[in-house]
Amino acid sequence: MVTLAAIQQAKQKLAPYIFETPLIRLAGLDELLGCQVYVKAECMQKTNSFKIRGALNKMLSLPAEQLQNGVVAASSGNHGKGVAFAAKLLGIKATIVLPDTAPQIKVDGIRALDAEIVQCKLAERHIIAKKLSDQYGYTIIHPYDDYDIITGQGTAGLEIMAQLPAVDCVVVPIGGGGLIGGIATAVKSINPQARVIGAEPAVLSRYEKSRKAGERVLVEEKASLADALLTLQPGEKNFPIFQKYVDDVVGVKEEYLAGGVKTLLLEGKILAEPSSAIGIAAALQGSLRITKEDKVCFLVSGGNVSLSQLAKL
Amino acid sequence: MVTLAAIQQAKQKLAPYIFETPLIRLAGLDELLGCQVYVKAECMQKTNSFKIRGALNKMLSLPAEQLQNGVVAASSGNHGKGVAFAAKLLGIKATIVLPDTAPQIKVDGIRALDAEIVQCKLAERHIIAKKLSDQYGYTIIHPYDDYDIITGQGTAGLEIMAQLPAVDCVVVPIGGGGLIGGIATAVKSINPQARVIGAEPAVLSRYEKSRKAGERVLVEEKASLADALLTLQPGEKNFPIFQKYVDDVVGVKEEYLAGGVKTLLLEGKILAEPSSAIGIAAALQGSLRITKEDKVCFLVSGGNVSLSQLAKL
Numbered sequence: 001m002v003t004l005a006a007i008q009q010a011k012q013k014l015a016p017y018i019f020e021t022p023l024i025r026l027a028g029l030d031e032l033l034g035c036q037v038y039v040k041a042e043c044m045q046k047t048n049s050f051k052i053r054g055a056l057n058k059m060l061s062l063p064a065e066q067l068q069n070g071v072v073a074a075s076s077g078n079h080g081k082g083v084a085f086a087a088k089l090l091g092i093k094a095t096i097v098l099p100d101t102a103p104q105i106k107v108d109g110i111r112a113l114d115a116e117i118v119q120c121k122l123a124e125r126h127i128i129a130k131k132l133s134d135q136y137g138y139t140i141i142h143p144y145d146d147y148d149i150i151t152g153q154g155t156a157g158l159e160i161m162a163q164l165p166a167v168d169c170v171v172v173p174i175g176g177g178g179l180i181g182g183i184a185t186a187v188k189s190i191n192p193q194a195r196v197i198g199a200e201p202a203v204l205s206r207y208e209k210s211r212k213a214g215e216r217v218l219v220e221e222k223a224s225l226a227d228a229l230l231t232l233q234p235g236e237k238n239f240p241i242f243q244k245y246v247d248d249v250v251g252v253k254e255e256y257l258a259g260g261v262k263t264l265l266l267e268g269k270i271l272a273e274p275s276s277a278i279g280i281a282a283a284l285q286g287s288l289r290i291t292k293e294d295k296v297c298f299l300v301s302g303g304n305v306s307l308s309q310l311a312k313l
Numbered sequence: 314m315v316t317l318a319a320i321q322q323a324k325q326k327l328a329p330y331i332f333e334t335p336l337i338r339l340a341g342l343d344e345l346l347g348c349q350v351y352v353k354a355e356c357m358q359k360t361n362s363f364k365i366r367g368a369l370n371k372m373l374s375l376p377a378e379q380l381q382n383g384v385v386a387a388s389s390g391n392h393g394k395g396v397a398f399a400a401k402l403l404g405i406k407a408t409i410v411l412p413d414t415a416p417q418i419k420v421d422g423i424r425a426l427d428a429e430i431v432q433c434k435l436a437e438r439h440i441i442a443k444k445l446s447d448q449y450g451y452t453i454i455h456p457y458d459d460y461d462i463i464t465g466q467g468t469a470g471l472e473i474m475a476q477l478p479a480v481d482c483v484v485v486p487i488g489g490g491g492l493i494g495g496i497a498t499a500v501k502s503i504n505p506q507a508r509v510i511g512a513e514p515a516v517l518s519r520y521e522k523s524r525k526a527g528e529r530v531l532v533e534e535k536a537s538l539a540d541a542l543l544t545l546q547p548g549e550k551n552f553p554i555f556q557k558y559v560d561d562v563v564g565v566k567e568e569y570l571a572g573g574v575k576t577l578l579l580e581g582k583i584l585a586e587p588s589s590a591i592g593i594a595a596a597l598q599g600s601l602r603i604t605k606e607d608k609v610c611f612l613v614s615g616g617n618v619s620l621s622q623l624a625k626l
Contacts, residue, residue, distance in 0.1 A: 019340045027332045028357055043582045044341055269356045269584040269616040303582040311624055 002147055002181060002241060004189035007154035010057045014155060017089060018052055021045050021156070023163040023297065026268045033283040035296040038167070039264075040160050043272050043303025047109070049228075050156050050301050051082030051143075054178055057152025058141055059086045067092050072138035074125035076175075076228050077106025078302050079143040084115035095138060097129045103227060103273075105306040122230060123221060144178030145235030154182025160297055161190045168294040171279035173301050174198040174207050174249065175229040177238030183299065184245035195247045199282040201226045202251030207242065210234050211249060225257040228275035228302060250287040257281050258313040264300070265310070273305040274313075315460055315494060315554060317502035320467035323370045327468060330402060331365055334358050334469070336476035336610065339581045346596040348609040351480070352577075353473050356585050356616025360422070362541075363469050363614050364395030364456075367491055370465025371454055372399045380405050385451035387438035389488075389541050390419025391615050392456040397428035408451060410442045416540060416586075418619040435543060436534060457491030458548030467495025473610055474503045481607040484592035486614050487511040487520050487562065488542040490551030496612065497558035508560045512595040514539045515564030520555065523547050524562060538570040541588035541615060563601065569594040571626040577613070578623070586618040587626075 021041050029037040042050040059067065070093035073083040080096035087094035094115040098107060099122035110117055120128050133140045142149060156179070160170060170187055172180040184196040200207050201224040209217040210233075218233040234242065242249075252260075257274045260281030264270050268280075279298040282288050290296050334354050342350040355363035372380065383406035386396040393409035400407035407428040411420060412435035423430055433441050446453045455462060469492070473483060483500055485493040497509040513520050514537040522530040523546075531546040547555065555562075565573075570587045573594030577583050581593075592611040595601050603609050 022337045024335045024337060026357060044339060046341065265584055271578055271582040271584060307623065310620065
């Protein structure tokens with residue numbers, strides 16, 4: 001279960017190790033996006049993404065003797081970096097299973113934290129993580145389908161509610177659903193009137209389809225610029241939380257994703273990766289039901305993007 | 314004269330037209346820069362630089378009949394954009410005299426605000442502005458050597474002191490000295506213990522030389538990556554304020570300027586132009602007398618930089 005009380009406890013537990021990230025008012029984007037724009041800048045978090053919150057919360061909850069055997073994580077990059085950072089902090093071994101397509105900056109960031117890296121096809125990453133776990137006794141640190149992970153990510157939601165109590169709407173990128181599950185639990189528990197909207201790549205609309213079907217739909221693998229949001233099916237533990245708390249989910253077309261990054265960088269002066277600017281992209285696409293008066297907080301989930309990737313956009 | 318009371322009045326006057334920019338805690342840079350890092354993000358200001366503060370304060374202080382004749386400003390770009398924005402707001406004509414070397418993004422930004430643009434050699438911009446003033450009756454809006462301009466820029470200092478009352482040190486880029494004069498007046502009037510440090514290109518160390526000489530030294534023209542800080546002599550009205558209030562000035566070598574931009578962008582996730590990241594560059598160069606415990610606010614003065622300029626760094 002994920003509860004407000006558990007998220008509050010996680011916040012205490014994580015406080016010595018992570019940053020309370022800034023919530024930045026970007027008035028210069030108001031006219032363009034059609035609301036009062038605020039950014040929760042997890043791109044400025046330690047490891048440059050929110051993933052450290054869940055990974056560290058999970059690992060701090062494991063018994064010491066289990067931790068000593070090491071951990072393994074399947075990741076598109078940011079979760080792996082969070083796990084690698086937490087492992088280094090705790091003095092244990094981490095193995096990160098990444099898709100062949102992971103951006104180099106993410107691979108390099110994980111390597112710099114002394115984790116072992118295994119690369120494979122995107123669809124095989126969880127199978128390989130499981131194999132390594134069976135073979136070496138590593139504990140699997142799942143990127144989203146785990147209550148401790150979801151609870152850890154929820155601490156970003158607690159911070160938002162403390163930094164901007166009058167927030168009308170929080171827009172959150174969706175991959176597997178760990179981040180939005182934690183944030184929605186925190187936000188809705190504190191203020192049921194605040195809305196939480198998910199943004200996912202339109203080519204991988206697993207949450208929109210699942211919401212309509214009332215069950216977890218598996219979608220076909222597709223390429224997307226949003227390299228951190230490539231999950232093909234909502235998590236088992238994540239989907240019920242989504243159903244309970246999330247007001248809406250919008251699919252963002254590929255052609256808007258680069259626009260989201262560019263707008264945030266060139267107009268807003270904040271650097272985010274394409275997956276993380278997807279909420280801004282959703283607003284540019286005109287898909288968010290928001291008004292000029294609404295205080296909208298865009299969760300900018302990560303900033304692990306290189307100048308050469310930017311140049312390609 | 315520039316006084317705290319005048320800056321407070323300017324703040325009231327400007328409030329309907331400009332943004333209170335965010336003061337962002339960038340904990341991720343603490344270790345690298347050797348202090349507790351805060352950024353006053355004037356790159357997120359309307360027109361993407363602080364210059365709108367002074368330009369609009371000056372223009373709002375002019376009699377309506379004088380304004381109707383139009384204004385002219387010599388500028389490296391950001392001041393021109395501020396004047397053009399203010400002129401558009403007030404419904405009057407603006408002519409901006411820019412050096413041939415002004416970055417294209419600044420020229421385009423000014424043109425988009427419907428101002429007339431005249432380009433010339435760097436050293437001639439003030440002479441040409443004076444000629445146009447004589448010929449057409451335009452009022453000159455000086456980029457820094459004017460009490461109303463300095464007072465307007467000082468409103469950024471007021472905001473810093475409200476946003477971070479415990480600030481130990483404010484680091485400010487120096488060109489002509491308009492920004493640091495206003496900020497130092499505000500900061501020191503509120504807390505004389507807080508330090509104010511200027512950062513200028515080492516190749517154009519007019520303030521360091523003038524401080525030693527006790528008078529305004531004219532330095533030789535040199536190229537610098539800091540295209541907004543090319544002034545060759547401290548302003549007449551600016552220098553005494555600098556002498557009264559500024560604790561220190563450091564010269565930043567060219568090779569550190571690009572590093573300042575890169576660090577702020579890739580580690581801090583904030584986009585600034587080279588002139589504006591000069592304080593960060595000064596810290597990287599090891600030239601600031603600051604300690605790990607000091608709360609240091611880096612005034613990031615502007616963000617008018619294009620992706621193609623970035624690529625060259």
